[in-house]
Amino acid sequence: FGGAHEMPRTQVVKALWDYIKTNNLQNPKDRRKIILDEELGKLFKAPLTMFNMNKQLSRHCKTDDRRKSTAKPAVKKEKKKAGSAGSAKKKATNNGKLKAKGGAKKASSAKSKAKTKPKKKKVGAAGAAADGSKKRGGGGFGTVAVLEPLRSFMGTNEASRTEVVKKIWDYIKANNCKDPQDGRNIVPDSTLGKFLTPPVNMFNMNKQLSQYLEKIQKSKSPTKSLCSQDSAATSLPVTN
Incomplete structure (x- = not known):
């Protein structure tokens, strides 16, 4: 046809x-x-x-296999080899550049570290205490002088603030001096009423107690005067 x-x-x-x-x-x-x-x-x-x-x-048409050339696959393989070789060279050059950049960065960072001055060491609280430059804070554990009428309740002239508060709270619990509706509030009886004035609670009790507690003043040692007398005695001329 x-x-x-x-x-x-x-x-x-x-x-x-x-x-x-x-x-x-x-x-x-x-x-x-x-x-x-x-x-x-x-x-x-x-x-x-x-x-x-x-x-x-399609039943009457067939493809001719003889026209397929065998040279094309070889050319493709050669192109692939050339492309892989070129990509390998590019990777090698890129890796070399990256290594060079990394070395330069490390060298610059080392120089900057060498230029920086060493930081001064901070002296801690332990070092200050060892030198004796920092005074100890008494806080609630330091001994204070107890004034009347709190002195008669405590039975001592000197005590720490924590001891005073503890004894008052022991008395409050033993004698049911807490407000039954609000346990934070304190109802002073005849004994507590001598140094606590209502309204008083667990928050403002320490403030009211402060007027009956004083710091103990240390007496000056007479070492300086004795030293001055000794120096004066040594400076007197010797007479025959």
């Missing part, structure tokens, strides 16, 4: 459509459908349309 043993598929399809048009083999109601005459009936099976024509042609 095509008049040749070998030809492109597109040329085969073109020859078929030329034959169909010259012989008016398209369905007048639906031109997508093709009417089979005696010649087309040898090649195709009904129903034949413009969509399934190529599929039916």
